[in-house]
Amino acid sequence: MKKGGFSLKQEIRDLFHKGILSEAAKRHGVSVEQVRFVKDAENYVYEFERNQQPLILRITHTIRRNPNYIMGELEWLNYLADHGLTVSRAVPSMDGNLIEWIPAKEGRFLAIAYEKAPGKPIGKEDWNESFFQTWGAYVGRMHSLTKQYTLSNPAYKRQEWYEEEQLNLRKYVPEHQTQVMKKTEELMEKLHQLPKGKDSYGLVHADLHQGNFHWDKGKIITFDFDDIGYNWFMNDIAILLYNVQWFPTVPYEDREAFVRHFFTHFMTGYRKENDLDPWWYQYIPDFLRLRHMLLYGLFHQFFDLNDLKDEEANMLKQYRYEIENETPIVNLDFTAINV
Structure with missing residues (x-):
């Protein structure tokens, strides 16, 4: 459960800058000007469109998650989607990668894109x-x-x-x-x-x-x-x-x-x-x-x-x-x- 007031670790904030976001956007086929900030609770989250498809960009750091652990999420998520469950599928980057690794001063940032869920919060x-x-x-x-x-x-x-x-x-x-x-x-x-x-x-x-x-x-x-x-x-x-x-x-x-x-x-x-x-x-x-x-x-x-x-x-x-x-x-x- 996500609670208001919980935020990214300070050491991740200290490593993040616009160049990281720009590179993540580029690898997903858009410019940094085309991504819109959503939140920075436990990850940096943005939204953008590619080929008229709304997508969500999530950026985290290896301090918080390692790539194999994230692949465990993405593989199961797409398995559910492949079997007919309505979920926000993970989509590959322009190079066909579900996870893009972006070097930072320490460690790496990891960028993942997902389909943006249609609809609205339950009313x-x-x-x-x-x-x-x-x-x-x-x-x-x-x-x-x-x-x-x-x-x-x-x-x-x-x-x-x-x-x-x-x-x-x-x-x-x-x-x-x-x-x-x-x-x-x-x-x-x-x-x-x-x-x-x-x-x-x-x-x-x-x-x-x-x-x-x-x-x-x-x-x-x-x-x-x-x-x-x-x-x-x-x-x-x-x-x-x-x-x-x-x-x-x-x-x-x-x-x-x-x-x-x-x-x-x-x-x-x-x-x-x-x-x-x-x-x-x-x-x-x-x-x-x-x-x-x-x-x-x-x-x-x-x-x-x-x-x-x-x-x-x-x-x-x-x-x-x-x-x-x-x-x-x-x-x-x-x-x-x-x-």
Whole structure:
């Protein structure tokens, strides 16, 4: 999940300049004057047109991502596109490369182009049971397709769920918070015992909230596959559940009632495309807590702990309390939901 205020590492900013952008644009067949800035959250992102086709240009540095790791993203993304899933496909440069390497003072910048997703962000007028079922069917289709996916090169393998950088709380959270570490490590040890069969575990998007797709004439077109990794299908769904609680397109009054309603319709759609054993429902609360812990690590990674704003300090205090006390993210018995 991308949070406002998180930005590129300063060492990447120090290496980036207009010449890098100019070279990236040139390698994709346009001039620097033809690219338009979009954002610089975790990568530099621009948009441009080539042969009247709208494209997105993403520029990152080897400090953040290595080329093989990115190829793991691009190969899976284009596999999904080749099998009929509506995604923003990666497109080659003028020399036919999915990744262009651009030398910098230190390391290299990596430039990748994608189709720009048509449509628009999901609106309040579309936020209903029919859309929830469409969303579920889309994720179900993605999970069904990933069961058949194999890497062309072992070097392209993406991270496993436990290799998420922000789950390494000992690296980011003050060492005196021993109870936070204990609860996190206990939960991760519990999850390590879960089965990883082909029908329940595989390469997933891991961040498929409504900010990462467009809605176009009744279809979802997904983009931003930067966080993909190996995970349980149910955890991929739980991450989505966590996100819609934080950022519902239409605000709700009763969290439990909303989550029950959303999950019921989402899974109705999902099960039309993929058969996931309802046995996994019992682990949704654990997966939601795991996401809470990951975000706690993420906040510590990006916040200036020596100069916290009041809002940031209060957020960290609340998260710490909830992690230490194993507070449920939502008070709901998912196993009682008959879908």
